[in-house]
Amino acid sequence: MTGICAGQVAVVTGAGRGLGRAHALALAAEGARVVVNDLGTDRAGEGSSTEPAREVVREIRDRGGEAVAHAGDVATGEGAASLVATALDAFGRLDVLVNNAGFLRDRMLVSLGEDDWDAVVRVHLKGHFLPMRCAAAHWRAESKAGRAVRASIVNTTSGAGLLGSVGQANYAAAKAGIVALTLVAAAELARYGVRANAVAPAARTRMTEGIFGDGLGEPGDVSPLVVWLGSQASADVTGRVFEAEGGRITVMEGWRRGPTADGGGRWTPTEAGGAARRLLTGARAPGPVYGAGAP
Structure with missing residues (x-):
């Protein structure tokens, strides 16, 4: 097949739906x-099935493409390693890693249990870190062996991770962590020919069903940027x-140093408060947290 990704091998996690x-x-x-x-879990991350991944493979093959399924848990070291191994065994190379796997367990902060915190942070944040680590180890080895590497990591963050989202403390924290993880990967892996970027998508999926109504676009609207x-x-x-x-595509501009005051030494609490008040008058207001409503 021809196209802008011709000759490349791509891995996509959470690709069953x-x-x-x-x-x-x-x-x-x-x-x-x-x-x-795809592990084939439900919206809350429970259960498993190989069918969602296999169905997408069938769709790709029916359209003349090449694909294989992987049903491992990418939030485990074994699952992440086998994911990269599957690409190398099936196609002999790996060029693109798209981290997308995740699920929701929404609760208000005071009602959020440890299990729901751990499960969501695990699948989103650890489920990004482990495939990245395994893929990066492969690309580093290729680079050190003198073989040219031109690889790309595309991570999935969220507006919840950029601005916060009421009722989603676990999800928002994990998605914010993914942004920092992406920036570190971009800095560390450039020497090996690897670049890393993140996309915060908004689309109608089973994760957004019942939260944002019908006002969102289709998943396929986001994919051209990822490709x-x-x-x-x-x-x-x-x-x-x-x-x-x-x-709509927007380049997000993250934390940058704004107004600054330097007292030349340690402030007293009153002095620090006065300086902070003066600085806030010249600072941009933060964006509204999703779901917070009007102040």
Whole structure:
């Protein structure tokens, strides 16, 4: 197949449904050979099934593409290692890692149990870290062996991680962590020919069903940006965060130093408070937290 990803091998986690499925299909349509990962859990991360991943593989093959299924848990070291091994065994290379797996267990902060915190942070944050670590180890070995590496990591963050979201403390914290993880990966892996970016998507999926109503775009609206970030057309883009919804793409600009005061030594509490008050008058107000309503 031809396209901007022709010759590349891409891995997509959480690709059995929703955004991951759309990304896998779009990558294949642009010529990539795809490893479709999905544990086959429900919306809350319970149960398992190989069928969602296999169904997407069938769709890709029916359209003339190449794909294999992987049903391992990428939030475990064994699952992440086997994910990378599947790409190498099936197609002999790995060029693109799209981290997308995740689920929700929404609760208000005072009602959020440890199990629900641990489960969501595990699948989102650890489920990004472990595949990245395994893929990066492979790419580093390739680079040190003198073989040219032109690889891309595309991570999935969220507006919840960028601005916060009422009722989603676990999910928002994990998604904020993914942004920092992406920035570190971009800085550390550039020497090996690897770039890393993150996308904060908004689309109608089973995760957003009942939360945002019908006002969101389709998962496939986000996929063209993900495909471009995976392709060599974006070879000079790394360490960036994009928001994507429907036909809109936004470059997100994160924490930057704003107004600053230097007292030349240790402040008293009263002096520090006065300085902070003066600085706040010249600072931009933070964006509204999702679900907080009008102040």
